[in-house]
Amino acid sequence: MADFSYIPQVLVSGLGIGCVYGLIGIGFCVIYNASGIVNFAQGAFVMLGGMITHGLLQRYGLPLLPAALIAIAVVALLGVVLERVVVRPLWDRKATMFTMILATLAAQIVIERLTLIVGGDQPKTLPVFTDLPPLQIGGVAVSFQLLWIVGASLLAVGALAAFFRLTRTGKAMRACAINREAAALQGIPVSRMLAAAFAISAGLGAMAGILITPTQYTAFNVGVPFAISGFIAAIVGGFGRPFGAFLGGLMLGLVQSLAILGFGAGWKTVAALSVLLLFLFIRPSGLLGAATK
Amino acid sequence: MTSSLSITSPETAHRPRLSWRTVLPYGFAAAVVGYAIAVGGYPATVVGFALIYAVFVIGLNLFMGFANQVSFGQNAFAAIGGYTSAVLTATYEWTPLPAMGVGMAAALVIAGLIGWPTLRLKGHYLAMGTLAIGLIVQEITVEWTSVTQGYMGLSGIPPMGAFGFEITSDRGQLIMLASVVAAATFLSARLKRSRMGRALSAVAGSEEAARALGIAVARYKLLAFLLSAALASLAGSLFVHVVGFVSPEVFGLHMVILTFTMLYVGGIGTIAGPVVGALIISLLPETFRGFKEYQDLAYGAALILMLIYAPKGLSALFSHRRRP
Numbered sequence: 001m002a003d004f005s006y007i008p009q010v011l012v013s014g015l016g017i018g019c020v021y022g023l024i025g026i027g028f029c030v031i032y033n034a035s036g037i038v039n040f041a042q043g044a045f046v047m048l049g050g051m052i053t054h055g056l057l058q059r060y061g062l063p064l065l066p067a068a069l070i071a072i073a074v075v076a077l078l079g080v081v082l083e084r085v086v087v088r089p090l091w092d093r094k095a096t097m098f099t100m101i102l103a104t105l106a107a108q109i110v111i112e113r114l115t116l117i118v119g120g121d122q123p124k125t126l127p128v129f130t131d132l133p134p135l136q137i138g139g140v141a142v143s144f145q146l147l148w149i150v151g152a153s154l155l156a157v158g159a160l161a162a163f164f165r166l167t168r169t170g171k172a173m174r175a176c177a178i179n180r181e182a183a184a185l186q187g188i189p190v191s192r193m194l195a196a197a198f199a200i201s202a203g204l205g206a207m208a209g210i211l212i213t214p215t216q217y218t219a220f221n222v223g224v225p226f227a228i229s230g231f232i233a234a235i236v237g238g239f240g241r242p243f244g245a246f247l248g249g250l251m252l253g254l255v256q257s258l259a260i261l262g263f264g265a266g267w268k269t270v271a272a273l274s275v276l277l278l279f280l281f282i283r284p285s286g287l288l289g290a291a292t293k
Numbered sequence: 294m295t296s297s298l299s300i301t302s303p304e305t306a307h308r309p310r311l312s313w314r315t316v317l318p319y320g321f322a323a324a325v326v327g328y329a330i331a332v333g334g335y336p337a338t339v340v341g342f343a344l345i346y347a348v349f350v351i352g353l354n355l356f357m358g359f360a361n362q363v364s365f366g367q368n369a370f371a372a373i374g375g376y377t378s379a380v381l382t383a384t385y386e387w388t389p390l391p392a393m394g395v396g397m398a399a400a401l402v403i404a405g406l407i408g409w410p411t412l413r414l415k416g417h418y419l420a421m422g423t424l425a426i427g428l429i430v431q432e433i434t435v436e437w438t439s440v441t442q443g444y445m446g447l448s449g450i451p452p453m454g455a456f457g458f459e460i461t462s463d464r465g466q467l468i469m470l471a472s473v474v475a476a477a478t479f480l481s482a483r484l485k486r487s488r489m490g491r492a493l494s495a496v497a498g499s500e501e502a503a504r505a506l507g508i509a510v511a512r513y514k515l516l517a518f519l520l521s522a523a524l525a526s527l528a529g530s531l532f533v534h535v536v537g538f539v540s541p542e543v544f545g546l547h548m549v550i551l552t553f554t555m556l557y558v559g560g561i562g563t564i565a566g567p568v569v570g571a572l573i574i575s576l577l578p579e580t581f582r583g584f585k586e587y588q589d590l591a592y593g594a595a596l597i598l599m600l601i602y603a604p605k606g607l608s609a610l611f612s613h614r615r616r617p
Contacts, residue, residue, distance in 0.1 A: 038417040089601045098363050101420045102553060103600045105365070109550050110593035117587070224546060228428065231421055239417075266436040273425040273432075280422045281410040 008140045010257045016146040016215065018253020019153035023208040024230025025237065025245030026160065027201035033177035033240050034197035035091070040104040041082060042230060043223025044111040045205030048075045050218030051115055053210050054124045064129060072206045079202025082107055083195050091194070108223060116220040123217040126210070149211045156207060157246055160200075164242075169196060177240070205230075225269055229256075232276045318565035325572050326471045330464050337463035343575035344470040345531045349548075350555045350567035351477045352524025358562035359481075359490060360517045361497030362412070363420050365549055366427035367525045370400040372434055372544035374526025379447045379533045380440055389453050393530040400526035401519055408518045412511065427549065434541040446540030453534040466535055473531065474568060477524060482564045484520075493517055547589055554596045560605060 024046060031039045049071055056067035086107050090100055130144035164170040175183040176193045184190045209218065209226070230245075233252050237244025252275060259271030329340035349371060356362050377396030381387040411422050434441045441447065452459050453469060460466050484490050492513045495503040504510050533539045551574070559570020574592070 038420075040420075086597055086601075093601065095600070095604070097416055098420070099600050099604060101363075101365075101417070103597050106550060106553075106593040106596040106600075109546070109589055110597070113587070113590040113593065117590070224428075228421070228425065235418075235421075267432075270429055270432045270436070273429045276425050277407075277411075277422060277429075280414055280418050 006261060007258075008138075010261045011254055012140055012142060012146065014254040014257030015250065016149045016253070017212065017256065018250035019149050019246075020208045020212045020249070021226075021229045021233045021252050022246035022249025023153055023156060023204050023211075024226055025233030025249045026157070026242045027204040027208075028230055028234040029237075029240055029242040029245050030173075030201045030204070031194075031197045032234075033242075034173055035087075035176075035194050036097075036180075037087065037091075037100050037104075038097075038231075039087075039198070039201065040101050040227065041108040041111065042201065042205055043225070043227030044108050045075050045079060045202040045223075046209035046212075046226040046230075047115065047218060047220065047223035048078065048111070049206030049209030050126065050213035050222075051119055051124065051209075051220070052206075053213070054126055054218065055119065057126065064127065068207075068210045071210060072203050075206035076199040076203035079198040079200075080195050082202075083198040087194070087198070088191070091191075108227070112220050112223060119220065121220065123219040124213075125217045126213045128214045143215075145211075145214050149215075152207065152211055153246075156204065157243065160204075160242065169193075173197065225272075228269075228276070229272050232272060232279070235276065235279050318569045322565070322568045322572060325576070326467065330467050330471075333463045337467050339575055340572070341463070341467050341470055341535055343571045344467070344474045345528050345535065346552060346555060346575065347474045347568045347571035348477055348531065349525050349528035350552050350559070350571050351474070351481055352521040352528070353552055353556055354561065354563075354567045355481060355484065355524070356517045356521035357556065358566070359485065359497065360493040360514060362514060362517070364423040364518070364521070365420055366423035366425070366430075367521060367552075368544045368546075368548045369427045369430035370404060370522040370525035371529035371532070371548065372430045372541075373400045373403060373529065375529030375533045375539050375544060376434060376441060376447075378530040379450050379539045382534075383447050383450045384440075389451065389530075389534055393527070396530050397523055397526045400522050404519050404522035405515070408515050408522075412514050412518060424549075427546075431541055431545055434544070441541070444540060444542075446538055447533075448538045450533050450537045450539065452537065453531070470531065470535070473527070477527075478564060478568060481567075485564060489513060489516065550589065550596065551592055554592045554599070557596060557599045557604070 024042060027042055027045070028038065031037055031042075052071040052074055053064075053067050056062045056070060057064065060067075062070070082104075086103055087100070090103055095103075128143070128145045129148045132144055134141040134143040136142075162170075164174055172183065172188045173193050173196065175186065175188055176190055180190055183193075208230075229252060230249070233249035234240075234245040236248030236251055237246070238248075252272060255275055256268050256272050260268050263271070326340055326344070329337045349367070353364075353367055356364055356367070374393070374396035377399050378389065378392045381392035381395060382389055407426055411419065411426070414422050435443050437443075438445075452461050453466070454460050460469050485494075492503070492508045495506060495508055496510055496513055500510050529544065532543065555570035555574045556567060557570070558573055559566030559568070
């Protein structure tokens with residue numbers, strides 16, 4: 001049964017997975033803010049990040065870093081393709097929110113099945129980025145992969161913050177988030193911002209997938225659970241607040257790790273989903289309150 | 294939209310004129326089922342599955358078509374019904390009918406418990422909340438191995454029957470399934486024209502307006518959700534008795550996408566739509582049989598195309614083109 005001496009160790013690993021959920025959660029928020037759409041195909045990006053990197057390593061023998069960067073770029077491009085092929089036609093026809101959800105969920109299935117056909121159904125993994133024994137900090141083992149996850153996530157969050165604050169495109173996207181019609185009247189190309197949002201969101205998802213894969217595995221069907229965890233992170237943080245979503249991800253990671261310690265690894269998805277339902281029923285506006293639209 | 298096929302709007306809720314266009318979908322369904330009964334064998338199996346899905350989709354249509362609500366988690370209730378039937382008959386040697394009744398009762402109780410808080414949610418929250426319920430139940434069927442055997446699945450489930458009589462032949466099962474689908478279709482047609490049907494169509498139009506008219510919106514939504522869950526549970530039970538085996542994959546996300554495709558192809562909100570959609574979607578990809586991954590690919594792509602180009606389903610295309 002639960003041994004309390006493991007708790008610090010468990011919390012440290014919860015931090016790692018929490019960063020990954022946070023990145024996925026930010027991806028949800030970026031698209032939502034630009035368009036009001038919740039993209040249920042978000043998990044496909046996470047899955048593709050790991051799978052494409054694996055493919056580049058295995059088939060073309062690329063080193064890890066270029067492979068990872070190429071994978072992120074390819075997935076970001078696929079995000080734009082998804083936006084053009086599925087989301088844009090529905091958007092132009094003023095489809096209902098429900099139709100949009102169903103269409104992106106169907107897109108998730110299509111991407112999963114294509115990956116299954118191309119890549120096979122065997123689970124795949126990536127080598128750890130730095131192959132050294134874990135550091136011992138006060139009796140807690142900290143693996144180098146964890147440092148990579150936390151470091152890269154913080155870097156991504158920082159870069160995103162700078163992008164939204166300093167660049168013209170970032171500012172335009174924030175204007176869209178505040179009021180799309182007013183933004184359009186200011187001459188901001190709202191539809192191009194939507195494509196940019198899908199690219200950023202897909203890139204973040206791919207990055208999350210690449211970072212987490214060395215600690216577990218990836219397969220064609222890992223996307224949906226990741227997407228749901230990211231969605232939970234976004235809800236806990238107050239939907240539409242990218243940095244709230246990151247905090248929400250950290251919280252979810254910690255709760256989930258404690259649940260694994262208490263009940264066993266098989267129940268981690270049930271634990272995460274129960275957090276979701278709890279938040280939906282009791283505090284749907286999240287810990288920090290929903291972003292005002 | 295004055296055709297008698299698209300009875301989605303309140304003003305057409307009166308008894309429709311019996312035109313050939315009303316009869317055609319039923320004629321199609323009857324012809325397909327009749328052919329399968331006459332031929333037996335493999336076509337009977339395919340049509341049998343289609344009819345089981347039709348029961349599920351009729352339930353989905355009550356909640357989504359009539360009341361314009363969203364649930365991505367109805368597979369949860371199919372899993373509850375299916376697994377209750379499977380465990381009680383295979384492990385505890387009950388007869389199918391009482392086991393099915395217990396499964397349906399369990400599905401109703403759980404639907405009531407989670408429906409009450411869930412149905413207060415709106416938009417994305419409702420969508421994700423219901424999706425979560427479906428996934429939670431699926432995870433439980435995987436992890437609760439002492440009862441469900443996890444991915445191994447449960448086998449040795451007896452065929453449907455009652456009073457010492459078992460329906461073992463293809464044709465017998467098909468006739469049984471066709472009767473269930475006919476009864477469910479009749480029920481949904483009656484419901485549509487009842488007080489509840491009118492209330493649901495008011496809720497579908499605008500919850501605020503319905504509330505202003507004095508309709509107990511929350512109660513009718515829950516009632517539609519419960520009916521939908523009961524039909525899902527029934528479909529789950531029928532499935533395990535017809536196949537004789539159940540595993541967690543049966544009631545997964547695959548089922549959600551498949552049944553949504555059926556509902557959209559047949560025409561959401563119509564009476565005959567679920568049956569027609571279930572039959573068409575089951576018959577079309579027969580050429581892909583054996584390549585399950587291509588099937589899901591085809592369903593997903595078809596669903597996206599339908600949502601973009603024909604959101605009202607085949608029945609709408611049909612009535613538009615043949616308008617006199």
